[in-house]
Amino acid sequence: MGEYIHVRTKSGRLSFQVRKKSIFLLIGLAILTMAVFLISLASGSNYIPVQDVIAVLIGISEDHAFVLNELRMPRVLMGFMVGASLGVAGLILQGVIRNPLASPDIIGVTGGASVGAILFLSFLAGTVSVVWLPLAAILGAFVATTLIYSLSWKNGVTPIRLILIGIGISALMNAVVTMLIVLSDTTVTTRSYLWLTGSLYGSNWEEIGLMIPWVLVLLPIALLFSNIVNVKELGDDVASGLGIHVQKYRFILIAVSVALAGAAVAFAGGIGFIGLIAPHITRLILERSFAILVIGSALIGGMMVLIADIVARTAFLPLDIPAGVFTAGIGAPFFIYLLYRNRQVTSG
């Protein structure tokens, strides 16, 4: 045993070994996330001291209870879930496509989700319950992904072709979104636009209830398939040699990633670059065991969205800027840094 801890279910379906160090790091990350969580609850148009927040949370005080429970809590929870979903979605994509630059927003998956959601908002919102909004977004994401994947197919899929095609599809989806927005009424326009930029403004418990099932189903599936990604990161040839049906698992994993990204987009719009950065930061801190990385990316992705949202809420008071603006502000330079660092990977 020593340095490692083995985790294995009875059937052996799920098995991995982790360094003890990683466990400690994960616990550390979780504590840090809790701290950000509390700060996020505390900050806003009026600052509520952290000890008061804790007092309300554990039920010994009723001060600010409405603001905390009804306004801030859903927003913070939603931010965390969205970030976690995007982080894991990006991690899977990067693992499966084996390109450090892949992420759901760059290759047009979130663009497809936006089209699905905007179609829903402008044509169905009056008649169909909002419960179906995430499904519409996920459907849109799937359509976009299917397009991207089938158009990149030419005796298999190469990462570079997938990314180029993805950028093209992304442009197409943006055009469709603009078209739909221009076609719809002014009231829908403003709402859609705010939503598109990636805002957590106005999250409520009902939305939380709609988002939770997706996260609770999809994240465990990602964990379940983690050992396959471990092998797949070694390359298609090695993976085939070890008896893994490369294209089949690639498809399942991409589906999980797409569904996660779609669900996140449904509630928070285009919060960009989290899917790109969170996995990278996670890999810098943690070992390359995929199960650990899944949990790490979820925590870090969630934390990043929370931080972006804290800044968005407080930096330009009384204005509430969409968090997506800040994630892009950090994300784009980071992307460029990756481009620079991976110059060998991306050429050709």
Add this chain to the structure above:
Amino acid sequence: MNGRTNRRYRKIAILVSSVLLFCVFFLLSVILGKTPTSLSTAFDAFFRFDSSNTEHIILTTSRISRAVIATVVGASLAMAGALMQALTRNPLAAPDIFGINAGALFFIVAAATFFSVESLTGYMWIGFIGAGVAGTLVYFLGSIGEDGLSPVKIVLAGAAITALFVSFTQGMLVIDEQRIQSILFWLAGSVSGRDMDMLLPVLPFIIVATIIALLLGKPLNILMSGDDVAKNLGQRTITVKLLIGIVVVFLAGGSVAVAGSIGFIGLVVPHIVKKVTGPDYTWILPISALTGASLLLIADITARFIIMPREMPIGVMTALIGTPFFLFIARKGVKKHG
């Protein structure tokens, strides 16, 4: 010898037919629309103007300026695209893919929001600066690393820079909710609702840039045979490249200042033209300009009819036409150089 003259005649024939096509689309753009007019009415409007006739007023005020703007913008974008594809030896290069459109837009919206710049001349200069900054940034980012400029790197860098600028622009617009509706139409690219006054300050720059671009044909042909060959033939390659860069900034930045972000014209047109004319840039550039103008006029005419009585932003139209084309080139595979 005979073959050469034949080829020359062929190119002249192509040039003449693209001029003719352009004239046809220009006329169609003037007479078609929500209030359809006839050719003879249009003729009357310009030569025997009657100020009590609504058709005449529509023609002389909105239609004609719209057609002229579409012409100028289409031609500028197409030439900018041709020059960029040559300069970077990248079949996927175009102003919008380089993030130049997004950069110019961001700078213009930022200037309007934070520094209350409201004059058109102000927008124009800021648009030029934005185009220059974004273009240089992407060019530089695309060429880092020892393998130099690669198409994929440029496209990725362009995508990142575009995402950055677009997101900041959206952020500023969310602050200012009243303006979303009007600016959104402009952001998506549109040639309608603009009168000649918007074009006039930009026009001199675009004309000068166009003349320089057309003169660059020969040096470009030499440059395309490789940097080393060009240097040996006595060309100052750095000067030529720098000149191309400046011309691109004025053409693309000027277009954005007038019509907002119109994508894919710069990507699509040079490819079509090169297929027809062959690799000679003295011909590619003028024919691209004409074809670009024609294509944007067609897109604009379609944009008027597709959702009558409202209008589609023309940027949406060009994206719908252009993306399949981009996908086709990306799928065919981009070679590292060439």
